[in-house]
Amino acid sequence: MTDxxxxxxxxxxxxxxxxxIGKRVLIGLTxxxxxxxxxxxxxxxxxxxVSDEGVAIRLSDGDIYWLPPDLRPWQPAHPxxxxxxxxxxxxxxxxxxANWKVTPGSD
Numbered sequence: 820m821t822d823x824x825x826x827x828x829x830x831x832x833x834x835x836x837x838x839x840i841g842k843r844v845l846i847g848l849t850x851x852x853x854x855x856x857x858x859x860x861x862x863x864x865x866x867x868x869v870s871d872e873g874v875a876i877r878l879s880d881g882d883i884y885w886l887p888p889d890l891r892p893w894q895p896a897h898p899x900x901x902x903x904x905x906x907x908x909x910x911x912x913x914x915x916x917a918n919w920k921v922t923p924g925s926d
Contacts (some may be wrong), residue, residue: 828889836890842914844876844893845901851904851922861903863910879908885926892917 856906864878874886896913904912 826908828891831871831888832873832890833869836874836888838894839854839866839869839874839915840889843910844915844917845896845910845913846876846884847916847918849918850922851920854887859904861905863903863913886917886919892919 840851843865844863846862846864848862850857850860850887855874862876862878862884864884866874867877867883868875869888871888873888874890876884876886878884895914895917898912901913902908903908
């Protein structure tokens with residue numbers, strides 16, 4: 820999985836990452852196949868744990884989903900309602916949005 824930035828990620832900052840615990844995040848995933856955007860997926864949940872191994876998100880269905888330890892894709896979310904395209908579910912006032920591109924071999 821890669822973020823939308825192409826350069827090497829900065830060193831993991833445990834202090835900044837620790838401030839994410841308990842925050843709610845809307846995750847946008849764009850899967851790339853043969854250099855083209857193939858499909859999109861959205862997930863949401865609360866940050867449960869952070870380390871230099873990654874960021875653990877407790878999803879709305881109770882599963883844990885791991886994101887890479889790169890915090891650059893994390894952006895404060897604007898207040899409001901966000902409707903997930905795939906399910907129609909509405910997420911109200913998440914704290915952050917994190918968008919990622921998933922390329923073959925990056926999982």
